[in-house]
Amino acid sequence: MKLVECVPNFSEGRRLEVVQEILDTIKSVSGVRLLDSSSDHSHNRTVVTFVGSPESVKEAAFLATAKAAELIDMEQHRGEHPRIGATDVIPFIPVSGVTMEECVELACQLGKEIGEKLRIPVYLYEEAAIRPERRSLGAIRKGEYEGLKEAIKTPERQPDFGPAEMHPSAGATAVGARPPLIAYNINLGTSDVNIAKAIAKSIRGSSGGYPSIKALGILIEETGTAQVTINVCNFRQVSLARVFETVKSEAERYGVNITSSEIVGLVPLDAIVDAVAFYLRLAGFKSDQVLEKRLQES
């Protein structure tokens, strides 16, 4: 069974009746299952997770983008998280029976449809990027909604689909394909945020660490805990076990222990199985030996 995950981010995290209308639009598409939705007030942003067949997921993403364009006015939007549009970003993620190439193709089809039918400019990003400098979302979001209004008219910021001007209410949208991302936090036995920052720097790609790892050192105010907050962007390249062991080894250099770690949101079974295989030195274990997986496949 072909199964694709889609995790669109919408620039609305406060008016929950608006979020509900978008969720209802997604749920109305046959063959789509809504798995998760998380609205953040200070980010003023909602992250939605749904899965389904390639066709049904594409349809739901298109309808949700149209609905968001109708209900969200970027001229009124304020929030901490960088964003360029009402539907800020739409990634497709292969789950089962689907290749990354098929997800790239899906992103291209959806981008074309959003550009032509909704008249919203679309940038293809990550695995779907046509221009190499657009692999990174950060580059696409440079200047954010406000800055892109002018910049979009220059050749280097021209969208891949749709008009070279911002949609009056919905702004622009990034559409792409990527491996599953795991949000993973590691808590240290110290309140010294500088240690967390130094460890984050040592593991993240942007400062010479693992290319598929993003990381920051922060202080959790309520508990006085220094935390390395991590995006594991390709767990098949760098597993949860390797991230944990690298952070553990770096922390030891400061005489600091890992007190706990947290997986935020959903995680693919294979990422869990990889970690167990590492620690138990498992030979020849396959994730379809997991009873629940076998059940799903039967």
Add this chain to the structure above:
Amino acid sequence: MKLVECVPNFSEGRRLEVVQEILDTIKSVSGVRLLDSSSDHSHNRTVVTFVGSPESVKEAAFLATAKAAELIDMEQHRGEHPRIGATDVIPFIPVSGVTMEECVELACQLGKEIGEKLRIPVYLYEEAAIRPERRSLGAIRKGEYEGLKEAIKTPERQPDFGPAEMHPSAGATAVGARPPLIAYNINLGTSDVNIAKAIAKSIRGSSGGYPSIKALGILIEETGTAQVTINVCNFRQVSLARVFETVKSEAERYGVNITSSEIVGLVPLDAIVDAVAFYLRLAGFKSDQVLEKRLQES
């Protein structure tokens, strides 16, 4: 959704057309999903795994027992594994939405039906045992099929259901309820089987180790590898991580490493999640954060 697993063992591992007829009988029951079947020539035995609603699983187990009684003649059966009947043992295992008590009740109902309708004597074992000495399958199988023909007439070996004499072709059957069992092997960096035996002795319940662990030390002839072969009978009491770490620590006493380990057959997701949680020091992680589990539940 109420889901029960059933893992009956049949005394036929060579005539695969007979095994196929039994599998077809199980698959014919609506609501039952056949997950696995493994036939062993030297044991002359087949282990079948299927799941479904409590009622459908009970029906499939009954029909399979009737079919095995028709096709397997214990008078002709030879094989290495201890056994008392054509359908040697039928355990029910809670998977989701079902308590152990419900599985015990299911075992009682099935035992009664097999005893009364098929005239096969039935012994209730493990969690379903009425007599405490029958919790252990070993006690029920004492003397095996051949020895039980006479012993069944004595008060202490009287069956819980059915006639106090062996069925002429099908012998007797043990029916019970138990937690999921994980078959787990740990390979040592030595060919000295005595080290594997000493480690097995230190972890198994029968010699003072963990009550829910069964273990033997054996030599894998083909590779010259000493192996601790383990049944983890209750992973919520003793996790895979604790078994691995205990064996690792005991092996170190002999200067021996663990080279690899193997999970044989199916393993519940929770057992994998428990192991990851141990090694990554995960706080607050729930197995429904696993994408595939969430999918199954949605």
